[in-house]
Amino acid sequence: MxxxxxxxxxxxxxxxxxxxxxxxxxxxxxxxxxxxxxxxxxxxHQLPLSEFGYPAEGGAEFVHGEAPVTRGLLREAGLSLQEIEGEQWSFDGARLSREERDDPHEAELQALLRDLQDDLPVAEFLRRHFAGNDSASMRHSIERMVEGYDAADPERASTLALREEWMDGGHAPQARIDGxxxxxxxxxxxxxxxxxxxxxxxxxxxxxxxxxxxxxxxxxxxxxxxxxxxxxxxxxxxxxxxxxxxxxxxxxxxxDDIGFGNVIKILLRFARPWWRERHQDLAHMTFLLSEQKIPVWWTQYPSQHAVLTGWFGGPRTLELDSLDPQGLIEAGLGSLAAIFKLPREDVAGELVAASATNWAHDPFARGAYSWxxxxxxxxxxxxxxxxxxxxxxxxxxxxxxxxxxxxxxxxxxxxxxxxxxxx
The missing domain is CATH 3.50.50.60 (FAD/NAD(P)-binding domain)
Structure with a gap:
């Protein structure tokens, strides 16, 4: 040859x-x-160590599920994984509370998914089986997960793929790579x-x-x-x-038959972890969900870095398409101020470093990932x-x-x- x-x-x-x-x-x-x-x-896309105090991620951050190829490579490279620990909290517009995972419709949902033969979009599946007012919170929760976690459109996203990925037995543990x-x-x-x-x-x-x-x-x-x-x-x-x-x-x-979603990711480093000082109960918080403009936040727990990462995924990111990185940082600060009921200038005053990426604006990505x-x-x-x-x-x-x-x-x-x- x-x-x-x-x-x-x-x-x-x-x-x-x-x-x-x-x-x-x-x-x-x-x-x-x-x-x-x-x-x-x-x-x-790793961000400068000097800005965030650790190898912060402007793009991919978590290792999802079994990930055998990733884990094999990590062993070769001598790199270790740290499983995500901690508590999930939510803000309902009035108060912060720990998320309750139990839903009265969970068993029915699992049974319907298990028996599902022919694929259909998630939104159509929910309309067909969970149209009643008593199912509204579960419908909202699933649609929020499809948009936020998968960066997908519930009107187009595959129900069978979703079942395979996370509904069937729940999410496998997530982890981060040390380094x-x-x-x-x-x-x-x-x-x-x-x-x-x-x-x-x-x-x-x-x-x-x-x-x-x-x-x-x-x-x-x-x-x-x-x-x-x-x-x-x-x-x-x-x-x-x-x-x-x-x-x-x-x-x-x-x-055209493969979905491709967008994500906006915002990293805010503060002088101190003011959220833990304001609410002692948040010492073990990992994820924080809300209906704010930037709806999902997470900490680096159990690491004690005073960094909050904001996340907004799915088709509704178009609502913020006109914002430049500084505008996204401002939106993030505003969302945190609303969640913690603090004056916006108090939150902004603690800021040490910030980074924001709308992946749709990246010329060599044009979005985040497929679904x-x-x-x-x-x-x-x-x-x-x-x-x-x-x-x-x-x-x-x-x-x-x-x-x-x-x-x-x-x-x-x-x-x-x-x-x-x-x-």
Whole structure:
């Protein structure tokens, strides 16, 4: 086999791209990674240690569920996990209280989900089975979870995928990586380079062409890379911005059947943990839910960092689309002031550092992560086919239970590399 026949170009140095690159390079393939950003990691984005006092995450933060690929990599890298502990609280507009997990309709919900054969959108499932006023709080809770946790639209989100992911037996424990996801990215990048992978940063791919049995990748800056195969690992919205060969382009129509959601994430570091001082009962608080403009907050508990992270996911993030990062920080401060019934200037006066990202505004993401509709599995099967010289990979193509996660991206990269090596 000639050198050209072995050369694989991977577009995107996020989790999927780096995982595929490492696997292919370890098998002796020549691999080049082209990354549009000035850094690796993609939607994993670690913030400066000097600003937040620990490796804070502007993007992906939690390890969800079993995550076997992630956990295997962490063992290799010598990194440890810390399970999320603590209490969940909520603010109902009048008072703060610990969240009660029991719902009188829970058993009925589990039974209906267990017996569900044909997929349908979550909102339609709720209208069909839980339309009464006595079910209103459960409907609201499920829709809030679909929007906030999955960044999905309840009118389109798959009920079967939701059952598979978290309704069937509840959520598996969540955890954080000691050192953050950035430490895992650093390990992957170092391992890629050790095995001979070339990584080019600041390279925005504009077109991919097929020339017989070879492919040509063109970058906006004029660079051209010849290779035998291309793996595209960019987020779904960016696929249509790259000119592709006809065989690959034809498959893109099905991406409309895969949901892609947005997240706004705000990190606020304060001089002291004033919320614990104001409410002694909040010493063990992890998550805090409300109906405020920024509806979800969490602490770093059991770590004692005086940081609150705000989260707003799903289609309603469009309501804040006009806000720049400073405007989002102001919205976050306003939400906290309302929840804790404090003057806004008191909360703002404690602020030491802040960061806010509307992932829809990120030019190389255009949103946060994917979610399943009733037609997603069929779309993924079409995209995953090894037709022509262009392959698709990434969290949106993962067919397991935790779509949209870093685990999904890593597993997809591994699977794509495996398919190429078996050809």
């Amino acid at each position: 000639s050198e050209m026949a072995e050369h694989i170009v991977i577009v995107g140095a996020g989790a999927a791209g780096l995982m595929a690159a490492r696997e292919l390079a370890c098998a002796g393939r020549k691999v080049t990674v082209l990354e549009a950003r000035a850094r690796c990691g993609g939607r994993i 953050g996801y950035g430490a895992l990215v650093d390990f992957l990048v170092a391992d890629c380079r050790r095995h001979g992978v070339t990584i080019h940063l600041g390279c925005v791919v504009s077109a991919i062409e097929e020339d017989g049995r070879e492919a040509v990748v063109r970058c906006a800056g004029g660079d051209v890379h010849g290779c035998s195969r291309v793996i595209l690992t960019v987020p779904l919205p960016l696929l249509r911005e790259i000119a592709l060969p006809a065989s690959a382009s034809a498959r893109l129509a099905v991406t 399943a509709t009733p037609r997603t599995r069929a779309a993924q099967a079409i995209l995953a086919r090894a037709d022509g010289l262009v392959s698709f990979s990434g969290e949106a193509l993962y067919r397991g239970p935790d779509m949209g996660t870093v685990e999904a991206a890593l597993a997809s990269g591994l699977e794509t590399a495996g398919l190429i090596l078996r050809r």
